Amino acid sequence: MGFDYCFACGKDNPHGLHMHFERDGDGVVCHFRTEAHHIGWPNVQHGGITCTLLDEASAYVPFLMGLVTVTAELNISFKKPIHVGEQLRVWAKPTKVSSRLLLVEAGVEGEDGEVKATSTAKMMVLSADKQKQLGMEGLET
Ligand SMILES: CCCCCCCCCCCCCC(=O)SCCNC(=O)CCNC(=O)[C@H](O)C(C)(C)COP(=O)(O)OP(=O)(O)OC[C@H]1O[C@@H](n2cnc3c(N)ncnc32)[C@H](O)[C@@H]1OP(=O)(O)O
Numbered sequence: 001m002g003f004d005y006c007f008a009c010g011k012d013n014p015h016g017l018h019m020h021f022e023r024d025g026d027g028v029v030c031h032f033r034t035e036a037h038h039i040g041w042p043n044v045q046h047g048g049i050t051c052t053l054l055d056e057a058s059a060y061v062p063f064l065m066g067l068v069t070v071t072a073e074l075n076i077s078f079k080k081p082i083h084v085g086e087q088l089r090v091w092a093k094p095t096k097v098s099s100r101l102l103l104v105e106a107g108v109e110g111e112d113g114e115v116k117a118t119s120t121a122k123m124m125v126l127s128a129d130k131q132k133q134l135g136m137e138g139l140e141t
Contacts, residue, residue: 008056027093045082057092058121069123
């Protein structure tokens with residue numbers, strides 16, 4: 001299975017979130033609507049879904065630079081609950097880029113711009129050998 005089955009962005013994954021990213025300056029942005037099947041506590045989006053939104057946005061920053069990375073670290077601050085039916089703006093931008101590591105800042109905001117969650121991520125750039133070693137097959141950027 002390739003990119004199209006990515007849980008966060010794959011168009012062919014029937015269980016996925018179907019995130020779609022666009023460039024925004026040197027970063028990325030995506031709009032996402034919280035649905036009933038995304039909850040943990042009643043009416044409140046599961047924190048794991050929020051993590052996925054932030055992780056994916058962080059991964060798309062290097063991806064759109066033509067780099068294959070994995071998340072080595074992801075630190076999240078959950079600021080406000082997200083409720084079913086909310087329309088969210090998910091963004092990410094690089095704060096430091098080196099040949100092996102990118103630091104990426106990301107956030108989730110409500111329609112009124114309220115900050116729901118923020119994160120910082122360390123994205124490790126993978127060589128072709130490392131991709132093979134980690135069992136990542138069929139990757140082409
Ligand atoms: C059509 C469009 C489709 C688009 C699709 C887009 C898809 C996007 C999908 C994205 C999905 C979403 C994204 C996801 O969810 S990716 C999935 C979640 N992440 C993972 O599965 C990663 C699992 N971890 C690993 O594979 C390894 O631990 C990695 C690769 C991270 C390091 O490997 P390893 O441990 O073997 O290291 P090394 O021997 O290669 O050494 C490397 C160097 O790096 C240093 N180091 C290591 N760790 C850290 C750290 N935390 N902070 C700072 N530095 C660190 C290390 O000391 C060394 O430095 P030096 O001693 O050389 O100086």
